Amino acid sequence: MKTALKNFKIRAIALSTGSVTRSYIEDGLAQGIPQIKLERISQTIGLNIRKTALNNITALDLCEDASRRLLRQLDLDVSSVDAIIFVTQTPDYAQPNNASLLHGRLGLSQDTMAYDISMGCSGWVYGLHQAALLCAHGGLGRVLLCAGDTLSRTTHKLDQSINPLFGDAGSATLIERSGAEDTMYFMFGTDGSMSSAIKVPAGGSREPLTSKSKEELKDKFGNITTQENLQMNGADVFNFTLRDVPQAIQAVLTHANYKVSEVDALVLHQANKYIVQLIGQKTGFNPQQVPNAVFEKFGNQSSASIPCVLIDSLGEALTKKAVKVVGCGFGVGLSWAAFAGEIGPVTVCPIQPYPQTP
Amino acid sequence: MKQTDLLIALQSDVDCFSGATIDTPLESLPRWDSLSILLVISHIEANYKIILSGQQIRECRTVRDLLNLIPTL
Numbered sequence: 234m235k236t237a238l239k240n241f242k243i244r245a246i247a248l249s250t251g252s253v254t255r256s257y258i259e260d261g262l263a264q265g266i267p268q269i270k271l272e273r274i275s276q277t278i279g280l281n282i283r284k285t286a287l288n289n290i291t292a293l294d295l296c297e298d299a300s301r302r303l304l305r306q307l308d309l310d311v312s313s314v315d316a317i318i319f320v321t322q323t324p325d326y327a328q329p330n331n332a333s334l335l336h337g338r339l340g341l342s343q344d345t346m347a348y349d350i351s352m353g354c355s356g357w358v359y360g361l362h363q364a365a366l367l368c369a370h371g372g373l374g375r376v377l378l379c380a381g382d383t384l385s386r387t388t389h390k391l392d393q394s395i396n397p398l399f400g401d402a403g404s405a406t407l408i409e410r411s412g413a414e415d416t417m418y419f420m421f422g423t424d425g426s427m428s429s430a431i432k433v434p435a436g437g438s439r440e441p442l443t444s445k446s447k448e449e450l451k452d453k454f455g456n457i458t459t460q461e462n463l464q465m466n467g468a469d470v471f472n473f474t475l476r477d478v479p480q481a482i483q484a485v486l487t488h489a490n491y492k493v494s495e496v497d498a499l500v501l502h503q504a505n506k507y508i509v510q511l512i513g514q515k516t517g518f519n520p521q522q523v524p525n526a527v528f529e530k531f532g533n534q535s536s537a538s539i540p541c542v543l544i545d546s547l548g549e550a551l552t553k554k555a556v557k558v559v560g561c562g563f564g565v566g567l568s569w570a571a572f573a574g575e576i577g578p579v580t581v582c583p584i585q586p587y588p589q590t591p
Numbered sequence: 592m593k594q595t596d597l598l599i600a601l602q603s604d605v606d607c608f609s610g611a612t613i614d615t616p617l618e619s620l621p622r623w624d625s626l627s628i629l630l631v632i633s634h635i636e637a638n639y640k641i642i643l644s645g646q647q648i649r650e651c652r653t654v655r656d657l658l659n660l661i662p663t664l
Contacts, residue, residue: 273606274626394625454624467625468645471632476642511633 234421235488241368242411243361244375246540246551247303247582249295250531251286251385251401252590260397279506279525283400283532284586285385292321293331295403296379297338298587303405304339306582311339315373316346318363320356320380320536322565323387324349335379346373353431354502354564356380356536357404358572362419364408378406382535387433387463389449392456395465398505400532403587404540415555417574418489420481424567430469431565435460470567474508478563479515481571485559486516489573493517496573498547500560503528503538512561536562544581551577597658604634613655635661 257280261271274280286295296319304311319332326334332347341347346367352359357380364376381403388396435446446460458464486493499518501509506528513523524546527538534541539562543551550556555575563569594613602608607622607630617623628648636642639661651657 270622273622277626277630453618466645468628468632468648471629472642472644475632475636507629 235419235484236362236421237416237418237488238362238365238369239414239416240410240412241365241408241417242413242415243406243576243579244409245303245307245407245580245582246404246543247299247306248402248404248537248541248544248584249298249302249587250284250534250584251290251295251383252586252588253285253287255283255285257281257283257397264391266393277507279529280397281529283385283397284402285399285532286383286401287588288386290383290401290587291325292323292381292383292401292403293325293334295383295401295587296331296381296405297335297403298585299381299403299405299582300335300339300377300379302582302585303407303580307407307580312342314341314345314375314377316364316367316376317341318348318350318360318376318378320350320352320360320378321382322351322353322535323382323384331379352566352568353382353535354504354538355562355566355568355570357406357539358419358560358562358570359421360536361406361408361572362421362570364406365417368408368410374410376408378408380404380406380536380540382537384463384535385532389458389462392458392462394452394454394456394467395463398533400534402531402534402537402541404537406540415575416489417572418485420485420488420571422477422481422569424473424477427469427473427567430466430473430567431463433461433463470564471508473567474504474512474563475515477567478512478561478569481563481569482512482516482559482561485561485571485573489559491557491559491573495557496522496559497550497557498559499523500539500542500547500558502562502564503542504533504564535564541584543576544584548581551579552581554578594655594658597661598654600638601631601634601658605630608654611654613653613658615654617651617653617657631657
């Protein structure tokens, strides 16, 4: 599904990571995995350092920290925020939603919309589209988009197929109405027939938490998981990233009438370094156009990974000028969401761990 | 293309097949793991323009079964 919106701009971006630094090799050695095996995987897909949250820190806390830093840097009156959209798969509670909780913490006016979007790795693009809709057609002036997860805690610690992948982070992006005629182009897609490829089976209404959902299951590679953990069928997910994601990027390029050569950066969800490089190759971008450093420094940050790339890899350029960006988020659903347009100049807050060590 | 040629091409991209023959059971390869499955999908897609499903690969018992999924034979 393609769409295009104008009369909005991204004004500022901030991101807070978890405060615990984890090393893939050191963690693996501590679990008794041979160094040669760890190095092979590390070199192939870029597993290195990730930042995870302390046990008492949630996506809400990380996004609150990012939001406060963003609002402080802009010196904005919080009452001027008309809506909060919170994208997460790891909310504090089943009810109420994170957006309402953050509304209360930030002390926003009662005259505010606040709602969650239950999306993972494609979620920042969904949130951007929603915020843009509210500004461009809904008469709102200013929308705070928060996107983040603590996926590192959803996996079983003995599931080597996915446990080492995830970092925890919360992002805040401020979107405002603007008179500019610049257009952002979007392309969305879903494959619900493959919804089991990334799933936490138990804990919702369909399969409540029971003693059975806690039973440990071992696969043929020796990985252990339970029905309460995030499970991923790597081959099926990889399949989808090879087939559907490049198609979505090609489609949004056509939709925006952009040539690959005129795009400053292809900003991809940082699933892992190998997948990012492969999608870049398949869509005809040269490696310099495709930032891929985020996964090695922070891990797979779910819906926070695209704003992380914008700050980490493009932050300096974005503070100074408009940057022509094509991007794509892809993951749980299965779902994919691509965008193309100019971003900047933007106020960029530095990436910081939360809580800060004294 | 002969199966031995397909195997040589596969060996150049996916390290777990070094020393393997057509009849080697996949489960006996020390590095046959989820990463190797991704590398196989990637190799076959890049060279033969078909994307194998996880299910197709999971049903393979030997290297021969895997090579039989490549339709150029």
